[in-house]
Amino acid sequence: MTAFGPPFDPAGLPTPDGLPAEVPDLVIAHLSDTHLTTTGVLYNAVIDPAAALDRVAAAVVRAAGDGRRPDVVVVSGDLTDSGDPDAYRRLRATVEPLAPVVVYATGNHDVRAVFHTELLGRTDHPGPILQVHSLPQVRVVVLDSTVVLAGHGVLEPGHLEELATELRTPHPGGTVLVLHHAPLPPPSPLLTYFALDRPSRAALAAVVRGSDVRIILAGHHHLAGSGLLGGIPVAVAASTAIRTDPLAPPGHERTYGSSGFNLVRLYPDGELSVSVIPVDDAPEIFHLDPADCAAVVGAHPITST
Numbered sequence: 452m453t454a455f456g457p458p459f460d461p462a463g464l465p466t467p468d469g470l471p472a473e474v475p476d477l478v479i480a481h482l483s484d485t486h487l488t489t490t491g492v493l494y495n496a497v498i499d500p501a502a503a504l505d506r507v508a509a510a511v512v513r514a515a516g517d518g519r520r521p522d523v524v525v526v527s528g529d530l531t532d533s534g535d536p537d538a539y540r541r542l543r544a545t546v547e548p549l550a551p552v553v554v555y556a557t558g559n560h561d562v563r564a565v566f567h568t569e570l571l572g573r574t575d576h577p578g579p580i581l582q583v584h585s586l587p588q589v590r591v592v593v594l595d596s597t598v599v600l601a602g603h604g605v606l607e608p609g610h611l612e613e614l615a616t617e618l619r620t621p622h623p624g625g626t627v628l629v630l631h632h633a634p635l636p637p638p639s640p641l642l643t644y645f646a647l648d649r650p651s652r653a654a655l656a657a658v659v660r661g662s663d664v665r666i667i668l669a670g671h672h673h674l675a676g677s678g679l680l681g682g683i684p685v686a687v688a689a690s691t692a693i694r695t696d697p698l699a700p701p702g703h704e705r706t707y708g709s710s711g712f713n714l715v716r717l718y719p720d721g722e723l724s725v726s727v728i729p730v731d732d733a734p735e736i737f738h739l740d741p742a743d744c745a746a747v748v749g750a751h752p753i754t755s756t
């Protein structure tokens with residue numbers, strides 16, 4: 452038991468074969484692109500990003516109260532919209548009560564030096580810092596894909612070499628790699644312009660291929676999605692504030708107010724799953740209690756053939 456509530460509770464997961472329920476080793480709540488503004492400033496002149504983040508945090512808190520607490524929260528960059536130090540402090544106050552471990556990446560809207568000071572407690576290194584969080588279940592490694600005063604992403608050769616060096620020693624539970632700029636083909640014209648550059652994508656693919664990296668977590672697209680890089684799954688989390696429309700007419704960039712996060716579950720033997728969790732005030736359609744679920748299971752016996 453911790454101040455954050457008990458870890459994931461597998462109770463109440465009936466299986467058709469009567470075997471024990473499959474229980475993840477580690478559950479990650481993956482948030483991204485919180486874009487917290489200076490107090491009183493609206494994001495894109497219309498959205499209160501702090502209120503949007505609060506709604507996501509409330510969903511995580513409610514899940515924890517129901518025995519579904521994440522072990523780790525990852526926030527994959529564009530934490531603030533303009534690097535306001537106070538915005539970083541407000542971010543910490545909101546997300547650090549959600550899980551025992553919170554991991555941050557920096558994004559193109561962040562200010563690297565302020566990010567280093569406020570979230571890493573570092574003032575000694577002006578360049579990209581490779582973060583390594585070695586947990587009992589898994590190693591979380593965080594890259595800095597940002598270019599100072601630019602929107603696109605680049606992975607500097609020295610930074611990638613640091614990653615390659617770290618990965619040469621496998622972790623027993625494998626590695627979760629985090630960066631802001633999603634290493635995937637982008638979904639919209641402006642995101643194509645502001646993408647992680649293709650040489651960096653190719654170089655990252657070469658580093659992770661054959662390594663112990665189990666999944667890459669990223670943001671920047673403001674759109675939940677998934678893909679592959681170097682044979683490794685990539686999961687992109689939605690922004691907690693807005694959503695890119697990949698179906699806008701060619702050449703158009705269109706966004707909607709929208710909110711959500713990803714739930715990443717890592718299982719023994721290398722299996723994993725990613726669920727996209729919208730936070731959108733959708734109406735509840737049904738909610739079966741355990742007795743109701745037992746009735747459904749009882750009405751659908753599975754017989755071996």
Ligand SMILES: [Fe+2]
Binds near residue numbers: 484528529
């Ligand atoms: Fe963003």
Ligand SMILES: [Fe+2]
Binds near residue numbers: 558559560631670671
């Ligand atoms: Fe971004």
